[in-house]
Amino acid sequence: MASLPKRIIKETERLVTDPVPGITAEPHDDNLRYFKVTIEGPAGSPYENGLFNLELYLPDDYPMEAPKVRFLTKIYHPNIDRLGRICLDILKTNWSPALQIRTVLLSVQALLASPNPNDPLANDVAEDWIKNEQGAKAKAKEWTALYAKK
Amino acid sequence: MKNQISDASDFTHTRIPKLSQLDTLLRCHICKDFLKVPVLTPCGHTFCSLCIREYISVQAKCPLCLTELRESMLRSEFLVSEIVDSYKVIRDKLLDILRQSEEKTTDPDPDSSIIEVGSGPEDSLIENDNQNDDTCDDIQILQSNKPTSLKRTYTDIASSSLRTLPRSKYFKANIPVKRSSTASRIDSMLKKPVELVPCPICEKYFPVKELERTHLDECLTLQSLGNKPISLKQTSHKDEPVLNRSTVMSSKKSIPTGGLRTTKSREEGEVEEEISYVDKYINSTTDTEHQRLPKLDLPSMTITQVKQKLSNLGLSTAGTKQNMMARYNYYEILWNSNFCDSLNPVDVSELKRQLLSWETSRKVHNIANSSTSIGNLMVSRSANRHHDYKKLLDNFKTDKFNRKEWCLLFRKQFRRLIKDAKKGQISRLSKNEPIQESPKDEQLTDPDLSNDLFEKLDDQVHIP
Numbered sequence: 063m064a065s066l067p068k069r070i071i072k073e074t075e076r077l078v079t080d081p082v083p084g085i086t087a088e089p090h091d092d093n094l095r096y097f098k099v100t101i102e103g104p105a106g107s108p109y110e111n112g113l114f115n116l117e118l119y120l121p122d123d124y125p126m127e128a129p130k131v132r133f134l135t136k137i138y139h140p141n142i143d144r145l146g147r148i149c150l151d152i153l154k155t156n157w158s159p160a161l162q163i164r165t166v167l168l169s170v171q172a173l174l175a176s177p178n179p180n181d182p183l184a185n186d187v188a189e190d191w192i193k194n195e196q197g198a199k200a201k202a203k204e205w206t207a208l209y210a211k212k
Numbered sequence: 213m214k215n216q217i218s219d220a221s222d223f224t225h226t227r228i229p230k231l232s233q234l235d236t237l238l239r240c241h242i243c244k245d246f247l248k249v250p251v252l253t254p255c256g257h258t259f260c261s262l263c264i265r266e267y268i269s270v271q272a273k274c275p276l277c278l279t280e281l282r283e284s285m286l287r288s289e290f291l292v293s294e295i296v297d298s299y300k301v302i303r304d305k306l307l308d309i310l311r312q313s314e315e316k317t318t319d320p321d322p323d324s325s326i327i328e329v330g331s332g333p334e335d336s337l338i339e340n341d342n343q344n345d346d347t348c349d350d351i352q353i354l355q356s357n358k359p360t361s362l363k364r365t366y367t368d369i370a371s372s373s374l375r376t377l378p379r380s381k382y383f384k385a386n387i388p389v390k391r392s393s394t395a396s397r398i399d400s401m402l403k404k405p406v407e408l409v410p411c412p413i414c415e416k417y418f419p420v421k422e423l424e425r426t427h428l429d430e431c432l433t434l435q436s437l438g439n440k441p442i443s444l445k446q447t448s449h450k451d452e453p454v455l456n457r458s459t460v461m462s463s464k465k466s467i468p469t470g471g472l473r474t475t476k477s478r479e480e481g482e483v484e485e486e487i488s489y490v491d492k493y494i495n496s497t498t499d500t501e502h503q504r505l506p507k508l509d510l511p512s513m514t515i516t517q518v519k520q521k522l523s524n525l526g527l528s529t530a531g532t533k534q535n536m537m538a539r540y541n542y543y544e545i546l547w548n549s550n551f552c553d554s555l556n557p558v559d560v561s562e563l564k565r566q567l568l569s570w571e572t573s574r575k576v577h578n579i580a581n582s583s584t585s586i587g588n589l590m591v592s593r594s595a596n597r598h599h600d601y602k603k604l605l606d607n608f609k610t611d612k613f614n615r616k617e618w619c620l621l622f623r624k625q626f627r628r629l630i631k632d633a634k635k636g637q638i639s640r641l642s643k644n645e646p647i648q649e650s651p652k653d654e655q656l657t658d659p660d661l662s663n664d665l666f667e668k669l670d671d672q673v674h675i676p
Contacts, residue, residue, distance in 0.1 A: 068245060069244045075217070075219070076219065126270050158276065158278065159242040159263070159267055162244075
């Protein structure tokens with residue numbers, strides 16, 4: 063493994079010493095570019111009381127290229143598909159090297175708090191969300207209790 | 213490792229936590245390190261020249277506000293550059309002093325009163341001493357809990373070292389004024405390992421290394437110009453401070469906690485050259501000798517043309533066209549950042565060295581990533597397949613990537629992975645985990661999840 067850029071070491075250090083409330087991120091022992099992430103469901107959302115596992119990978123070109131983030135825990139959300147892939151602008155076209163792991167994870171947490179069914183990734187979920195928001199939220203809550211138990 | 217990488221949060225537990233804001237402001241938002249050759253965008257944001265140029269070659273927009281941005285719009289900011297440089301030099305001392313006084317408020321130590329930075333020509337000298345004292349105070353604080361025998365060994369070593377120093381008189385005469393005797397002895401102990409040698413021209417004492425490396429040359433040039441040696445001019449009767457300063461500097465290398473001082477080399481440079489950041493800023497001009505390297509439309513050129521361009525610049529023409537293109541592009545970034553933005557441009561040979569180290573680090577990445585391990589295996593299986601694989605891999609990170617063919621190509625491996633995963637799941641199921649069977653299947657066959665899959669695949673491939 064080539065030497066890790068200073069920036070990554072720094073970010074990792076700060077994530078550990080000064081963690082974001084409700085979010086943990088730990089690098090893997092074998093690959094310091096691979097992080098095991100957990101995010102608590104935001105209060106007031108259907109994901110409240112859930113603890114979601116994610117994986118985050120920093121590509122070789124990071125920070126010129128966005129980190130790759132994916133949900134490992136099953137989640138019922140219009141912008142997150144069955145494979146855990148996330149539809150979030152800053153992970154795709156709006157990535158900027160001024161962003162960092164911390165801000166990315168905060169954005170993911172914010173996405174849980176405010177789903178956007180008008181720009182869906184999981185079409186069926188989004189449809190459900192638009193037609194019957196109460197029902198969809200109930201289902202999201204159900205899934206949270208089922209799969210994202212703390 | 214922790215101490216080598218400074219962070220704005222270093223200040224949060226000192227007496228002036230708000231300094232962390234200043235610290236953050238002086239850093240580049242791309243590399244998160246202190247701004248190195250800062251440049252200003254038309255939208256008013258500042259980045260390291262190299263960082264932003266590298267990013268613009270990928271995405272032509274400002275990382276902070278996402279407005280459009282081109283390389284030609286960047287302007288160097290000499291003022292910021294000097295602010296950052298002068299801040300970097302004082303940062304460690306500042307941090308030490310602020311941390312120390314924080315400690316003091318909780319645990320007053322009669323022996324380690326801080327020396328206020330004095331006024332007058334010896335300013336920087338006292339500061340330097342101060343820095344060494346900080347380390348000493350740490351030792352002392354530790355020691356104060358322990359029996360005095362330890363202290364005595366320190367002082368013994370220290371006093372014996374005093375004798376070995378050719379100019380120890382200075383230390384003896386100077387330091388006790390400011391410091392308690394123990395501290396001063398440890399001070400001088402830390403200064404011990406430097407051997408001082410007189411310069412044959414100006415007859416002053418310098419550490420051997422410094423004398424050989426820089427001073428002799430300076431002295432000779434000045435003499436040939438008919439001037440007095442520079443150090444004489446500066447300090448007609450203060451030759452000891454010069455001596456002491458350089459001693460302190462070089463002796464720092466031997467301090468065990470030297471790793472703490474991230475700006476060490478910088479300080480050393482400062483001492484040798486006596487840089488005034490103010491003067492440097494006032495007299496700043498860009499290099500007009502070197503012209504900027506143009507952006508070339510390399511993809512449309514033939515290999516011979518690209519090779520010619522590279523050899524004209526004295527660069528290696530090894531590797532594929534793609535390698536050569538990447539080489540030129542990075543060299544162009546290095547060159548333009550160095551000669552268009554930097555206040556003190558480095559030599560062309562240094563640029564080439566940087567290019568080489570960049571290329572080496574990239575090669576390591578590529579190998580680690582994919583090509584050799586899987587690639588070689590494919591060669592051994594069938595040349596045709598290898599070709600397919602290569603072709604697919606080219607588009608791996610883009611939208612053009614052909615997922616279907618990739619799946620077909622690695623069908624066997626994927627199957628085996630799925631089998632393994634299922635086995636793992638069964639054992640996990642017994643531990644009361646929820647079932648995720650159907651998505652799991654797809655997860656593993658989906659090549660989009662490239663990176664972790666790649667790793668798994670790598671492992672798998674090596675087993676047989």
